[in-house]
Amino acid sequence: MKILTATLGYPRIGKNREVKKALEAFWSSKIDAGSLQKTIREVEEKxxxxxxxxxxxxxxxxxxxxxxxxxxxxxxxxxxxxxxxxxxxxxxxxxxxxxxxxxxxxxxxxxxxxxxxxxxxxxxxxxxxxxxxxxxxxxxxxxxxxxxxxxxxxxxxxxxxxxxxxxxxxxxxxxxxxxxxxxxxxxxxxxxxxxxxxxxxxxxxxxxxxxxxxxxxxxxxxxxxxxxxxxxxxxxxxxxxxxxxxxxxxxxxxxxxxxxxxxxxxxxxxxxxxxxxxxxxxxxxxxxxxxxxxxxxxxxxxxxxxxxxxxxxxxxxxxxxxxxxxxxxxxxxxxxxxxxxxxxxxxxxxxxxxxxxxxxxxxxxxxxxxxxxxxxxxxxxSPANKSVREKLKNLKLDDFQRPLSYQERQSVQVSLPPFPTTTIGSFPQTPEVRQLRVRYKKGEITQEEYQAAIDAQIAHCIQLQEDIGIDVLVHGEFERTDMVEFFGQQLQGFAFTEHGWVQSYGSRYVRPPIIYGDVVRTSAMTVREFKVAQSLTKKPVKGMLTGPVTMINWSYVRDDISRAEQAFQIALALREEVADLEAAGASMIQIDEPALREGLPLKYDRWNDYLSWAVDAFRLASAIAKPQTQIHTHMCYSEFGDIMSHIERLDADVLSIENSRSNNETLFEVTEAGYSHQVGNGVYDVHSPAIPSPEQILQQLRTGVANLPVKQIWVNPDCGLKTRRWEEVIPALKNMVEATKVLREEIIDTQKQH
The missing domain is CATH 3.20.20.210 (TIM Barrel)
Incomplete structure (x- = not known):
């Protein structure tokens, strides 16, 4: 007896990313609407x-x-x-x-x-x-x-x-x-x-x-x-x-x-x-x-x-x-x-x-x-790695806890002005940067030549942030193709495809890593670039890591062990990286978890189990940090109101969030929950080519001040800047810093009046 077969939808980006290429060509006026639609139809019919x-x-x-x-x-x-x-x-x-x-x-x-x-x-x-x-x-x-x-x-x-x-x-x-x-x-x-x-x-x-x-x-x-x-x-x-x-x-x-x-x-x-x-x-x-x-x-x-x-x-x-x-x-x-x-x-x-x-x-x-x-x-x-499994068995409660409470840590961490300004981490991935990686991968340039070129990009990025007046800097992540792929490529147990693209949104495609074995860190992953960046400035530079839960949620995971165990394996690797960044002089380390919320089971009765191990994985990665080290995390495009108690349990010193597209709903959720740690409520939308004016950013900042104590507020874009062009990034960040200066003056004047 014949049994019917059916499909419920199919990849829609083209085997060779034809849709992405056509979209970006249309946006840059290199092709017309007819050519764009023709590409879409061709992909669809194939x-x-x-x-x-x-x-x-x-x-x-x-x-x-x-x-x-x-x-x-x-x-x-x-x-x-x-x-x-x-x-x-x-x-x-x-x-x-x-x-x-x-x-x-x-x-x-x-x-x-x-x-x-x-x-x-x-x-x-x-x-x-x-x-x-x-x-x-x-x-x-x-x-x-x-x-x-x-x-x-x-x-x-x-x-x-x-x-x-x-x-x-x-x-x-x-x-x-x-x-x-x-x-x-x-x-x-x-x-x-x-x-x-x-x-x-x-x-x-x-x-x-x-x-x-x-x-x-x-x-x-x-x-x-x-x-x-x-x-x-x-x-x-x-x-x-x-x-x-x-x-x-x-x-x-x-x-x-x-x-x-x-x-x-x-x-x-x-x-x-x-x-x-x-x-x-x-x-x-x-x-x-x-x-x-x-x-x-x-x-x-x-x-x-x-x-x-x-x-x-x-x-x-x-x-x-x-x-x-x-x-x-x-x-x-x-x-x-x-x-x-x-x-x-x-x-x-x-x-x-x-x-x-x-x-x-x-x-x-x-x-x-x-x-x-x-x-x-x-x-x-791919046999089991006995060493990493033994480490998981021997974990203790202290491995998941910072040495001091958040309130105690604040007094020993880096002193900054009110409304400290920073960015989420990445800066524009220009065609020049992407071509640099391609040439290195093809063997057209040596490792030394590649690293020298990356260092030049880092130096440019640091100088730019210095000139704009940003308080806490980042190195720009020019060596990273993707925030998960970059780390997975340096960890045992991960594999990567050449053509495994899937759509994240619009023309933003990713190649999710494949976790096929036990995860082990064999050497430092980010320390070299951090050292280069920090040597170029007296301002603090954040060490930049992707969190274990995001790596799990943005990868194709194993089906023979639990997601929790895989997250803990990654957390152990990141824990070693945190210690090495500290030893290299990092006073701030950001462990991004933009996918924490999206991993929530669709049934409420499974939430607590997921959030328990997800938060513990973050804490396992970060708890090794000394009290003087400020731990940041970033989350975006999610609703937080119903999980704020779990977000506070992450025990990050600074939480940066997407807020610009949600009419401040995310900020209000943070406020209503009584969140006590510091917050960077993203002041402009990085997924739009529009450049926000100082007045628009100032309005967003004033909303923040109306809902949070001044001492809790950081100023940052709502996400990384890798998808934007320099001609969009530079004026937007200048306007962000200008708006922050105005707000600082307003706060000083208000304090004088009182």
């Missing part, structure tokens, strides 16, 4: 053909985007805030995404618990007319290539609302949006489309149980159109929503069987056999080849319980690279157990044919034997 070649039965379409799929749906639905309405077309689109002079972009935050960032829609009462022409044109192109396999992907109303900033009540928003979805589905049905996917990952959140009436209202109306609706969920199980979700009037429901306990829910509550079950059995968020001894028994059990199923990845494949076969530089035992998007399509097909009885016994045995052989070869290639 993706469709790849899935067609693997004989996928239901190919998800319409998820390709110029910048962000949530932004796409906001624009299609007419959710255009007034500040963007004077613009049209791509100018409006990219102004919403990136902002303009005096016009802030939409807020950006993490997509559930992934490292993908989406733009937060703003929904008010003045919704503009909907325009689905681009989506319908995509469907038309897909039909001509894929025929009946073309399956449009639609972001569901409830998920859209949950991800948005609402200026109207939820019922009014549904009343305005539901007719638009009805019209869209009606048009799609009239085009001859047999099935649509409506993605509602909001259903896996803990508080989704309150959405029952909302979902019933929406899907009763959508079901009346008479088109086959596949209600798609992912990233976790349905939890308490399961009993009523399975009775919604949809033809299929897709569940994630790589996370959570959806199988237990089926066993407990049964299944509505009028519906097809989409079995998300191939992990869309990790890169390991399936282990047939785990997957096939699970799949067989599901098939016994529910005969009408389809086999598919657990979520969109946008979270993995394109093709593991391209990674020729990786050791063969590792490469052979990797599964990127193309390999996952093959796994979906293999599982479907195996469960459906289409493979012969010989074919199935050969494939299973090959997989088993690959895993056994890898096990021999």
């Amino acid at each position: 993706n469709w053909k790849t899935q067609l070649e693997e004989e996928i039965d239901r190919i998800g379409i319409g998820d390709t985007t110029l910048y962000d799929h949530v932004l796409d749906w906001a624009i299609r639905l007419g959710l255009i805030p007034k500040r963007f309405q004077p613009f049209e077309g791509l100018e409006r689109y990219f102004t919403m995404a990136r902002g303009k002079e005096g016009i802030p972009a939409l807020e950006m935050t993490k997509w559930f618990d992934t490292n993908y960032h989406y733009l937060v829609p703003e929904i008010s009462s003045d919704i503009l007319p909907a325009d689905f022409n681009d989506f319908l044109e995509t469907i038309d192109r897909a039909q001509s290539l894929l025929g009946k396999k073309a399956t449009p992907i639609i972001l569901g109303i409830s998920t859209l609302l949950r991800l948005s900033r609402l200026e109207i009540n939820i019922d009014e928003a549904i009343e305005k949006l539901l007719p638009l979805y009805v019209n869209l589905l009606t048009e799609i049905k009239n085009m001859g489309i047999e099935e649509v996917q409506i993605h509602e990952p909001v259903l896996v959140l803990s508080d989704a149980v309150s959405l029952k009436q909302q979902f019933q209202t929406i899907y009763n109306r959508l079901a009346s159109i008479g088109i086959f609706i596949n209600l798609v969920t992912y990233f976790d199980d349905l939890g308490e929503t399961y009993p009523w979700v399975i009775d919604l009037p949809v033809a299929a429901i897709s569940l994630d069987f790589t996370r959570g306990r959806n199988l237990d829910l089926i066993k407990t509550y049964g299944w509505n056999h009028d519906k097809r079950l989409g079995v998300g059995i191939v992990d869309a968020r990790n890169i390991w080849q399936i282990r047939t001894d785990r997957v096939l028994p699970l799949l067989s059990e599901i098939k016994t319980l529910i005969p009408n199923i389809s086999i598919q990845p657990s979520a969109s494949l946008q979270f993995v690279p394109y093709d593991a076969k391209r990674e020729k530089q990786l050791p063969e035992p590792l490469r052979n157990i990797l599964s990127f998007a193309e390999q996952k399509l093959q796994e979906v097909k293999f599982l479907s044919r195996t469960i459906g009885g289409e493979n012969t016994r010989i074919e199935q045995d050969l494939i299973e034997e090959l997989i088993d052989t690959n895993w056994e070869a890898f096990k021999q290639f």
Whole structure:
């Protein structure tokens, strides 16, 4: 019996990062809008053909985007805030995404618990007319290539609302949006489309149980159109929503069987056999080849319980690279157990044919034997490191605690003026800097020549910060391709791809490291560059490290030991680096944890366990620091209000946060929680090319003063500056320092008056 196969989305950046190159060429006026759109269509159609070649039965379409799929749906639905309405077309689109002079972009935050960032829609009462022409044109192109396999992907109303900033009540928003979805589905049905996917990952959140009436209202109306609706969920199980979700009037429901306990829910509550079950059995968020001894028994059990199923990845494949076969530089035992998007399509097909009885016994045995052989070869290639495991066993309570309390440490740390100014760490990664690394990697220049060129960049950066008048300096991170990759390349247990790019947001792509073995530090990683920078100035220079939790959350992790154990292994390596930086004269060390919040489980009942080990990993890395050493950390594009007690438990001396895109909400959360340590509430948005004026920054600073004691406030941009150009960075930082000087004078005058 044939078992259907399906996909829920695909990598959308191009195998050779064509979309990034086209976007940046368009922004710099090197190509026109027509050329940009042509590139997008070419990438999209290549993706469709790849899935067609693997004989996928239901190919998800319409998820390709110029910048962000949530932004796409906001624009299609007419959710255009007034500040963007004077613009049209791509100018409006990219102004919403990136902002303009005096016009802030939409807020950006993490997509559930992934490292993908989406733009937060703003929904008010003045919704503009909907325009689905681009989506319908995509469907038309897909039909001509894929025929009946073309399956449009639609972001569901409830998920859209949950991800948005609402200026109207939820019922009014549904009343305005539901007719638009009805019209869209009606048009799609009239085009001859047999099935649509409506993605509602909001259903896996803990508080989704309150959405029952909302979902019933929406899907009763959508079901009346008479088109086959596949209600798609992912990233976790349905939890308490399961009993009523399975009775919604949809033809299929897709569940994630790589996370959570959806199988237990089926066993407990049964299944509505009028519906097809989409079995998300191939992990869309990790890169390991399936282990047939785990997957096939699970799949067989599901098939016994529910005969009408389809086999598919657990979520969109946008979270993995394109093709593991391209990674020729990786050791063969590792490469052979990797599964990127193309390999996952093959796994979906293999599982479907195996469960459906289409493979012969010989074919199935050969494939299973090959997989088993690959895993056994890898096990021999990467044995356990007894030394690091012994260190973890012998950890004591004192290893997680600074010698003095925060209040006691303050008096012995570096003295600074009110509102000390600094940056988050990175400075522009210019084409010159990137080319320098390429030449070194190719062997065109020696290590000495490369280091001399990096040192020249550091010297320029230090002098620039001195000239601007910044109080606490950084070396600029010119030697670093990525804040996780740089460290992983110097640690045993990490591997790196050549072509393993995935989208973080817009044209910002990353190559997540692969943690395949026990993590060990063999030598200092950042000390040389720190020494160079500190030798050029009398001002303090921060040592710059990436925290263990961020390294875990931004990497593809092992599936044979816990994330907590992997984080602790990395923390031990960073602990050694902290000690070496101190010995080299560092009085301030920043351990960035921008991904701490995004790693939170989607179910509340799992939060405490995660936060317990995540905070302990940070403390393990930092607690070795002497009281005189000021520990900084940075977090961005996350909501902190509900985890502030855990952030305080990090015991960092200074916390810098993103605040410029969130209308000071992050600052208010910090204030309301009574956070007692120092805070740098990011005063301008580094993800926009717009240069903030001194007046804009001063207004942001005054908001900080109104909410925090002066002694707690630092001044900094909201994130690193690597993606910006020098001609944007220099005036922005000058304006930041100028605004700070004005505020200092105001505070002095106020103190004199009192």
